[in-house]
Amino acid sequence: MSDPTPKKPSRIQMRNRRLILDSALDVFSRDGYGGATLDAIANGAGLSKPNLLYYFDGKNEIYVTLLSQLLETWLDPLIELNPDGDPVEELLGYVRLKLDMALELPAESRLFAGEMLQGAPRMAEHLKDELKPLFDQKCKAIQDWIDAGRLAPIDPAHLIFSIWSTTQHYADFGVQVAFLLDNADPAKGAQQHLEQMFRKLLQPIQQ
Amino acid sequence: MSDPTPKKPSRIQMRNRRLILDSALDVFSRDGYGGATLDAIANGAGLSKPNLLYYFDGKNEIYVTLLSQLLETWLDPLIELNPDGDPVEELLGYVRLKLDMALELPAESRLFAGEMLQGAPRMAEHLKDELKPLFDQKCKAIQDWIDAGRLAPIDPAHLIFSIWSTTQHYADFGVQVAFLLDNADPAKGAQQHLEQMFRKLLQPIQQ
DNA sequence: TCGTTGCTTTACCAAATGGTAAAAATTTAG
DNA sequence: CTAAATTTTTACCATTTGGTAAAGCAACGA
Known part of the structure; x- marks a missing residue:
């Protein structure tokens, strides 16, 4: 009631968020923040870009979370x-x-x-x-x-x-x-x- | 005759190439290669983007020269x-x-x-x-x-x-x-x- | 079985970006 | 002073990029 995100993440959420963060680590560390693209991260995670944006609010949120x-x-x-x-x-x-x-x-x-x-x-x-x-x-x-x-x-x-x-x-x-x-x-x-x-x-x- | 670019650079060339490289140092070191933009470099040098590209063949050439x-x-x-x-x-x-x-x-x-x-x-x-x-x-x-x-x-x-x-x-x-x-x-x-x-x-x- | 919820895809879009063509302005050489 | 060369501007353009809308699909509880 007080917690804004009380739902515990599903197994799919856990897996995909992990896939995304793993791929993001590769891409961000190789290309830097400015050189990294959502396409590259999505690709590395084996997801489509909109699908990726279902799990994270944007490039910046992925980076900061990571x-x-x-x-x-x-x-x-x-x-x-x-x-x-x-x-x-x-x-x-x-x-x-x-x-x-x-x-x-x-x-x-x-x-x-x-x-x-x-x-x-x-x-x-x-x-x-x-x-x-x-x-x-x-x-x-x-x-x-x-x-x-x-x-x-x-x-x-x-x-x-x-x-x-x-x-x-x-x-x-x-x-x-x-x-x-x-x-x-x-x-x-x-x-x-x-x-x-x-x-x-x-x-x-x-x- | 053998040198592909024998012309010695004019005073304007010297000045503007220097302005561009100085600005490029700022921008590239602050934003990284991927995050740097020609607009930002041109701006910092006080030139228009096409004018900048009159002096250098592209983003990569500026970076490598620098x-x-x-x-x-x-x-x-x-x-x-x-x-x-x-x-x-x-x-x-x-x-x-x-x-x-x-x-x-x-x-x-x-x-x-x-x-x-x-x-x-x-x-x-x-x-x-x-x-x-x-x-x-x-x-x-x-x-x-x-x-x-x-x-x-x-x-x-x-x-x-x-x-x-x-x-x-x-x-x-x-x-x-x-x-x-x-x-x-x-x-x-x-x-x-x-x-x-x-x-x-x-x-x-x-x- | 059915409806609700959660996940994924398709089809987009506006802005940013690297870059070009060519005309206009300026500088320089004779 | 004038013509040639150099420099700058204006007007573009194709691609990339971060991001969205909405429809379709899957999973799951009742």
């Missing part, structure tokens, strides 16, 4: 960062997780990157509500570790930026990386390099 | 990397230069990032001819430094990826960075953080 669903997955590893664990190992674990995500879900990473590149015009709200509080909270946790002498003194915010950028690079610039590495698998080298780099950065001076 | 001109500027700092200089200082200098470029030319950085995100469909040739040889050459130079014990043992290719990703992050994800830093200027913090990180990574063990 991004906000993805944001959860994306922020999950950061949420897992445990203030009660060992600082260096917690952060190195986070690096490892983010790298794995970049390597296994490159389309998702590129979708976010594309939105950010354009100034996040369609995501600003979500970022404010979900990303910012989490970011501030984790910065504070890292600062506490530093204050306790359990971590080298670093700027928490820029540390997080460095983790994000270095790991996501393997997804967002994946074509370039593959090309420059002569199509060798980047996974192992990346893992070792990032582990080495962040371990050196984070390790507090032993006394 | 990117290939930019590639030079972009690779310049890497070219400057001097194998005869001090390894750590040379590489830290490169980091500084790349960061300065990201902060001062964010639109250029985003334009490249957008092209890479989409798999560099319109830049593959240029990358093969200009980027790859330079990259291989500099990787070898870094490896020589390592072999001479003047640099910590790191994977040169992944080192370069880390430098690119961390510095360009401040341009490509500039909106996110500004938002998460509460619109504080990221320049100084970024500079200090990256210097600290790469110095620790690169410094060979003293004996």
Whole structure:
């Protein structure tokens, strides 16, 4: 009575909305928001365009739905960062997780990157509500570790930026990386390099 | 006689091609290739659309011209990397230069990032001819430094990826960075953080 | 079995977009 | 000053694109 959409989705709805979002991820991440077309998305989902528009109100709604669903997955590893664990190992674990995500879900990473590149015009709200509080909270946790002498003194915010950028690079610039590495698998080298780099950065001076 | 376009461009040509490319940089970097329109570019340049098409053969030619001109500027700092200089200082200098470029030319950085995100469909040739040889050459130079014990043992290719990703992050994800830093200027913090990180990574063990 | 609801298709449409033809205006060279 | 060359405008056009209306079809509860 109070809920504007009380009906639970049917099996067909579940299936088709999933098909559409899967196809949309392909198309949006490959062609960008502006380059993506409803025809391409409908085609990839195996539906007609009007049929697609039966499930979503328009291009923008598909895109926003996709991004906000993805944001959860994306922020999950950061949420897992445990203030009660060992600082260096917690952060190195986070690096490892983010790298794995970049390597296994490159389309998702590129979708976010594309939105950010354009100034996040369609995501600003979500970022404010979900990303910012989490970011501030984790910065504070890292600062506490530093204050306790359990971590080298670093700027928490820029540390997080460095983790994000270095790991996501393997997804967002994946074509370039593959090309420059002569199509060798980047996974192992990346893992070792990032582990080495962040371990050196984070390790507090032993006394 | 052999040159297919021997005529040197008039002053008007120089001016208008420059106006168009400047506007195109704005539009392409903001809206992506697919989202950019000739009308928007023409508008930004203060020309009519047909007038714009008098100077360039089409949307694609504007885009490719822009990117290939930019590639030079972009690779310049890497070219400057001097194998005869001090390894750590040379590489830290490169980091500084790349960061300065990201902060001062964010639109250029985003334009490249957008092209890479989409798999560099319109830049593959240029990358093969200009980027790859330079990259291989500099990787070898870094490896020589390592072999001479003047640099910590790191994977040169992944080192370069880390430098690119961390510095360009401040341009490509500039909106996110500004938002998460509460619109504080990221320049100084970024500079200090990256210097600290790469110095620790690169410094060979003293004996 | 019948009617209601939910899903899909067919047939469209208006606006936007990349691009062209050719006339008009302007600049430049002699 | 004039004629040729260059530059700009006006008037178009075909295609693509996001989106709609409404009819047809399928599923399901009573």
